[in-house]
Amino acid sequence: MTTRVSRRTLLRATVATAAVAGFPLPLRAQAETFKIGVIHPVSGPLAEPGQACRIGAQMAADAINEAGGIKALGGAKLELLLGDTQTKPELGRTEAERVVSLGARMLLGSFDSGSTAAMVSVAQQKRVPFLVDIAAADPITANVARSVKEGQQKLQYVYRNFPTGSSFGRKAVQYFTEIFQEAGVTPKRVLLMYTNDLFGQNQSRGFLAAYKAASPPWQLLDEVISWPEPPSDLSTEVSRARAARPDVIAPITRPASAQLLLPEIARQRLDVLGIVGPGSPGLYEAGQIATLKEHLEYVLTSVPWPNFQNPRTRQVAAEYIERTGGKTFDTNSGYSYDAMMLVADVLERAKSTDPEAIVEAMRATRYTGGLMQYAGPVVFNEIGDNPNAVPTMIQILNQRPVAVWPKDVARRKLVFPRPKA
Amino acid sequence: MTWLALGGLAVLAVLPAVLGPYALSVFINILFYAYLGQAWNIVGGYAGQLSVGHAAFVGIGGYTAAVLAAETGLTPWVGMLAGGALAAVLGGVIGYLGFRFGLRGFYFVLLTVAFAEVCRIVASNWERVGGAVGLYITFTGDPRQMQFQDDRAWYYIALALTALATAIVWGMERRRFGIYLTAIREDETACEALGVPTFRHKLGAMVLSSFLTGLAGTFYAYRYSSLQPGAVFGIPLSVEIVIRPIVGGAGTLLGPIVGSFILTPLAELSRAWFGQGGWHGAHLIVYGVLLVAVVLFLPQGAVPVLGRLVRRAAP
Numbered sequence: 001m002t003t004r005v006s007r008r009t010l011l012r013a014t015v016a017t018a019a020v021a022g023f024p025l026p027l028r029a030q031a032e033t034f035k036i037g038v039i040h041p042v043s044g045p046l047a048e049p050g051q052a053c054r055i056g057a058q059m060a061a062d063a064i065n066e067a068g069g070i071k072a073l074g075g076a077k078l079e080l081l082l083g084d085t086q087t088k089p090e091l092g093r094t095e096a097e098r099v100v101s102l103g104a105r106m107l108l109g110s111f112d113s114g115s116t117a118a119m120v121s122v123a124q125q126k127r128v129p130f131l132v133d134i135a136a137a138d139p140i141t142a143n144v145a146r147s148v149k150e151g152q153q154k155l156q157y158v159y160r161n162f163p164t165g166s167s168f169g170r171k172a173v174q175y176f177t178e179i180f181q182e183a184g185v186t187p188k189r190v191l192l193m194y195t196n197d198l199f200g201q202n203q204s205r206g207f208l209a210a211y212k213a214a215s216p217p218w219q220l221l222d223e224v225i226s227w228p229e230p231p232s233d234l235s236t237e238v239s240r241a242r243a244a245r246p247d248v249i250a251p252i253t254r255p256a257s258a259q260l261l262l263p264e265i266a267r268q269r270l271d272v273l274g275i276v277g278p279g280s281p282g283l284y285e286a287g288q289i290a291t292l293k294e295h296l297e298y299v300l301t302s303v304p305w306p307n308f309q310n311p312r313t314r315q316v317a318a319e320y321i322e323r324t325g326g327k328t329f330d331t332n333s334g335y336s337y338d339a340m341m342l343v344a345d346v347l348e349r350a351k352s353t354d355p356e357a358i359v360e361a362m363r364a365t366r367y368t369g370g371l372m373q374y375a376g377p378v379v380f381n382e383i384g385d386n387p388n389a390v391p392t393m394i395q396i397l398n399q400r401p402v403a404v405w406p407k408d409v410a411r412r413k414l415v416f417p418r419p420k421a
Numbered sequence: 422m423t424w425l426a427l428g429g430l431a432v433l434a435v436l437p438a439v440l441g442p443y444a445l446s447v448f449i450n451i452l453f454y455a456y457l458g459q460a461w462n463i464v465g466g467y468a469g470q471l472s473v474g475h476a477a478f479v480g481i482g483g484y485t486a487a488v489l490a491a492e493t494g495l496t497p498w499v500g501m502l503a504g505g506a507l508a509a510v511l512g513g514v515i516g517y518l519g520f521r522f523g524l525r526g527f528y529f530v531l532l533t534v535a536f537a538e539v540c541r542i543v544a545s546n547w548e549r550v551g552g553a554v555g556l557y558i559t560f561t562g563d564p565r566q567m568q569f570q571d572d573r574a575w576y577y578i579a580l581a582l583t584a585l586a587t588a589i590v591w592g593m594e595r596r597r598f599g600i601y602l603t604a605i606r607e608d609e610t611a612c613e614a615l616g617v618p619t620f621r622h623k624l625g626a627m628v629l630s631s632f633l634t635g636l637a638g639t640f641y642a643y644r645y646s647s648l649q650p651g652a653v654f655g656i657p658l659s660v661e662i663v664i665r666p667i668v669g670g671a672g673t674l675l676g677p678i679v680g681s682f683i684l685t686p687l688a689e690l691s692r693a694w695f696g697q698g699g700w701h702g703a704h705l706i707v708y709g710v711l712l713v714a715v716v717l718f719l720p721q722g723a724v725p726v727l728g729r730l731v732r733r734a735a736p
Contacts (some may be wrong), residue, residue, distance in 0.1 A: 118646050143559035205554070372709075
């Protein structure tokens with residue numbers, strides 16, 4: 001006798017299977033886990049870098065857990081409670097509340113400064129230590145430090161391991177000075193060009209302030225050229241640049257504007273010693289190099305960069321490629337990876353899950369295991385920022401981005417001035 | 422009906438006692454967007470003048486309070502009113518230009534969007550108000566600076582604002598002003614022929630709506646701790662403001678509230694559900710599909726349908 005499967009039975013079975021498969025089984029109660037809220041913009045306009053951050057943090061947590069978890073907490077495993085801000089400040093706050101109500105005892109995030117600022121309130125209000133992995137706006141930590149200093153808040157729960165807008169500027173001016181010195185030139189007509197959005201203004205402001213403070217031998221032109229992002233055409237801006245007769249162009253771009261700016265500079269044949277960016281996306285990513293090809297050759301830019309001299313960095317970068325199906329281990333994944341490793345380091349020293357103990361251990365941090373390029377161990381100053389989180393000057397050589405400055409981390413010798421075409 | 426409304430209010434008033442911190446945070450968002458939707462409802466729903474630039478008033482309100490607090494130490498509680506007043510002035514200007522020159526339909530939409538964009542660009546380039554980097558509010562926990570150690574305070578502010586706006590709309594519905602607005606929405610030419618001062622009433626609706634929306638700006642600035650031109654003047658926020666009353670029922674008293682009670686939890690639940698499993702962005706698809714479904718199957722919004730169901734159940 002054959003058993004007939006009727007349409008209805010099949011339908012029922014399918015629905016039942018889907019229902020079972022669709023609902024995750026409750027996680028088996030483990031001995032003890034330490035929950036961390038990991039919040040990034042994994043959907044919405046900044047989904048690409050946000051996802052890179054999330055994967056970086058997950059890889060680090062996996063590595064920590066495989067190595068036996070947090071030994072000082074009896075081998076407690078790290079359990080990540082993932083959140084998505086969609087780059088909306090209100091979701092930064094809501095997601096932080098959500099993960100804290102699910103038991104998160106630390107927060108990590110969140111890439112864009114608006115959502116990060118919204119999370120700061122939750123951290124301070126609920127006494128949850130918050131390590132900012134990426135976000136450059138200075139006030140995020142500075143505001144909290146001030147309110148603690150003025151006695152409005154008892155303790156600072158917010159720390160950041162990422163260059164701030166002003167430190168980006170200081171480092172860029174320093175690298176410019178050193179690179180020009182190395183090349184034996186003193187440009188008198190350096191032209192700053194920037195994309196006029198949150199990021200571009202933050203960067204250009206930091207760069208100009210640092211330039212004024214340092215008064216280096218090379219000189220910036222008074223004229224500064226900016227454009228709204230995304231631009232539809234930059235030929236007028238480049239004509240203006242040409243008229244200013246610059247000897248170095250310092251562009252702060254986004255990927256879309258870099259794709260217009262660099263070919264236009266070549267088309268209008270600006271005769272410059274080189275293109276040296278004070279720090280921006282658009283000048284080094286694999287996709288950009290594939291599109292812009294020779295226009296990016298010899299371009300220099302100051303960006304947070306993984307320290308590929310460290311064999312551990314190369315190993316993690318290889319794992320990252322495998323895990324993401326070919327994506328590059330970069331600023332975003334790298335800083336989030338380091339942040340999670342820092343959390344483990346802090347917990348090992350805190351030997352407790354008490355927020356005050358964690359903060360105390362955070363303040364005493366001297367971590368040297370970072371995969372990114374630092375100017376020294378990870379430490380936190382009185383504002384809660386790591387002064388050793390610095391960018392690296394990279395250059396596109398043979399269509400690959402490589403670290404060229406500071407000298408001790410250079411993987412290749414820098415080429416400046418660029419060869420005449 | 423009045424008893425039902427008061428009952429609802431009473432339930433909302435005692436709700437924080439049973440809500441956990443996350444649920445409380447979701448309810449704050451629900452009420453905040455319900456309030457924004459209700460403020461928009463006056464001009465967009467009742468008067469039928471589709472403004473898709475209401476974010477401009479949120480931004481003006483928030484920036485005014487934050488700048489006053491930073492530069493003169495004025496408490497945001499007063500700054501909030503100043504922000505509302507300035508937003509009302511801008512609303513008056515937009516309304517005057519739009520209604521004086523008879524811009525209707527898409528032309529009025531474009532006018533409102535254009536003003537919001539101009540505000541965004543001005544704020545992005547004005548160093549004094551932080552430029553594109555924006556303004557960051559320090560968390561102090563001091564109620565005089567509209568900062569609270571306990572989130573329930575935010576809940577009650579949002580509830581009070583929503584109740585206030587709903588009471589205003591309720592009163593408006595019963596007065597000549599509200600009836601004129603509805604008449605203007607239904608047939609403006611006929612209204613004019615009957616001697617209804619349409620210009621004055623439309624302008625009044627715009628000013629009232631922008632004042633209330635301006636108050637929300639201060640709430641936004643202090644609750645979410647920062648103001649960035651893209652976030653508070655941008656089109657996405659304007660759309661968030663408009664879709665709640667549309668889903669709930671534009672031009673109905675409870676439409677914006679019902680709309681917010683449908684959309685905000687839906688966005689939350691789908692994000693929490695799909696986000697954890699690594700389905701990035703799936704919640705946006707769910708959200709979008711639901712919006713399309715509402716527009717296709719409930720073009721009048723949820724409230725008229727709910728009203729019919731209630732009447733059928735209890736004739």
